[in-house]
């Protein structure tokens with residue numbers, strides 16, 4: 083009798099242990115799933131993968147609950163550094179659509195595009211023909227962002243024609259928000275006395291061109307392209323001669339160089355977020371392209387007054 087109870091107890095412990103193990107295995111999940119936030123896609127919805135955040139955000143806004151949108155870039159990872167894991171690449175082949183930007187932002191994507199297409203996945207190189215001088219940061223110009231959004235909508239309609247009206251309605255709402263954002267930037271920035279923005283890396287050329295600003299970048303087209311000591315010395319001299327008040331740094335890359343330049347020139351620092359990805363704190367706070375663009379504009383006004 084006593085022995086049977088011990089056996090039962092052991093069996094029970096093993097079962098509970100097994101369930102706990104399974105549960106923690108599920109909770110661990112795949113990194114890309116962390117951004118599959120509400121609204122949850124309906125059962126049977128198509129699976130759409132994106133290479134990095136701004137494409138994810140626009141796709142999510144157009145897809146609503148009619149598609150399951152999964153961002154491959156994990157939260158908190160700087161997009162220029164990011165490459166998907168072999169498991170993530172394998173997942174792509176089980177999706178219906180794969181959306182990437184093209185150019186130097188996600189060079190791994192163009193390499194697998196051909197094979198994905200052959201296997202029946204619909205692919206979109208959203209930035210094709212929109213980039214100048216190999217600069218991938220087109221999403222930071224609301225006008226070019228509108229073109230990206232239209233291409234994403236067309237691709238979703240191709241993949242899932244039954245929901246054409248729904249996707250197009252969401253696109254119109256997104257277009258209106260982008261038009262309003264463009265108008266707001268235009269009005270706020272046109273009257274300011276200063277035009278130079280000193281940025282961490284050269285992510286703001288399209289935005290600067292659209293609104294008549296001049297970008298002075300500390301690093302190159304990616305945060306990894308760091309300046310030499312001579313270039314940094316030239317930047318110090320330039321900031322002094324132009325009477326720069328603030329140096330901009332960003333949320334996902336190291337602020338070290340911006341802080342060094344600010345210290346050398348006796349200027350302040352402010353965030354100018356290139357929206358290449360969100361930090362875990364930004365995800366928790368419910369930030370998106372529009373809330374961050376609004377914060378960027380507030381800081382641009384402060385620096386250029």
Ligand SMILES: [Zn+2]
Nearest residue numbers: 285303304356
């Ligand atoms: Zn960048």
